[in-house]
Amino acid sequence: MRSTDESPVAAERVMVIAAHPDDAEIQCGGTVARLARAGAKVSYVLCTSGNRGSDDPAVSSQELALVREEEQRAAVRQLGVERVTFLGHDDGDLGFVQPLLRQKITRLLREERPDVVFTHDFLAGLSSYEVCYLHPDHRATGAAAFEASFFCAPGPLFYPEQLAEGLRPRRVAAMYLFMSDRPDSYVDISDSLETKIKAIACHVSQWGDHPDLTGFFTELAERLGRGRGLRFAEAFKVLRP
Numbered sequence: 627m628r629s630t631d632e633s634p635v636a637a638e639r640v641m642v643i644a645a646h647p648d649d650a651e652i653q654c655g656g657t658v659a660r661l662a663r664a665g666a667k668v669s670y671v672l673c674t675s676g677n678r679g680s681d682d683p684a685v686s687s688q689e690l691a692l693v694r695e696e697e698q699r700a701a702v703r704q705l706g707v708e709r710v711t712f713l714g715h716d717d718g719d720l721g722f723v724q725p726l727l728r729q730k731i732t733r734l735l736r737e738e739r740p741d742v743v744f745t746h747d748f749l750a751g752l753s754s755y756e757v758c759y760l761h762p763d764h765r766a767t768g769a770a771a772f773e774a775s776f777f778c779a780p781g782p783l784f785y786p787e788q789l790a791e792g793l794r795p796r797r798v799a800a801m802y803l804f805m806s807d808r809p810d811s812y813v814d815i816s817d818s819l820e821t822k823i824k825a826i827a828c829h830v831s832q833w834g835d836h837p838d839l840t841g842f843f844t845e846l847a848e849r850l851g852r853g854r855g856l857r858f859a860e861a862f863k864v865l866r867p
């Protein structure tokens with residue numbers, strides 16, 4: 627896969643850990659589609675089912691969660707993702723359950739054994755105070771995924787009960803942080819932008835009313851590729867242990 631990074635995303639097994647349905651499609655859907663097309667096994671972990679993401683007072687959070695889980699399943703079918711795990715925490719409350727989140731993500735890393743993890747940049751927005759970057763669920767998810775990937779899953783003394791059940795420690799080779807305000811790796815999604823937009827469009831409850839979904843996400847991908855020799859791109863901050 628072409629990328630401005632010296633080590634382009636190459637992995638047999640990939641885990642995408644996101645706070646809400648649609649986060650991952652928007653931030654790394656093109657990269658995921660390319661990886662899946664190249665034969666990688668990709669799985670998703672959704673920390674919430676987006677059960678508070680509506681302005682409609684007539685819809686209950688349980689109803690909304692079911693709708694958004696179905697939308698998420700439809701989206702990953704477009705991208706070629708093999709498995710989605712919903713952790714079922716309440717939208718907006720992930721900061722309160724971060725220790726549990728870290729434990730659950732550690733277990734999934736030890737079970738599914740990904741080489742590469744995609745998740746939210748948990749430090750995004752700190753220097754700029756840009757509110758759009760400072761969503762508490764994004765920060766909680768990114769921080770729990772970071773701790774689990776680089777510290778807990780490889781360390782046998784973290785959650786030893788998981789090892790007693792037969793799971794083995796797992797160290798991932800790299801983390802790709804999305805929605806970062808300090809990206810350093812740009813992935814060419816020229817061949818998968820169309821698929822990415824189809825996947826985003828599956829999130830009807832969030833994007834169904836948008837007047838120009840294709841134009842909006844095409845312009846975004848164009849902006850990220852500009853000056854980098856890429857027609858359409860997604861951007862990441864890459865961390866290696």
Ligand SMILES: [Zn+2]
Pocket residue numbers: 645646649761764
């Ligand atoms: Zn989100």
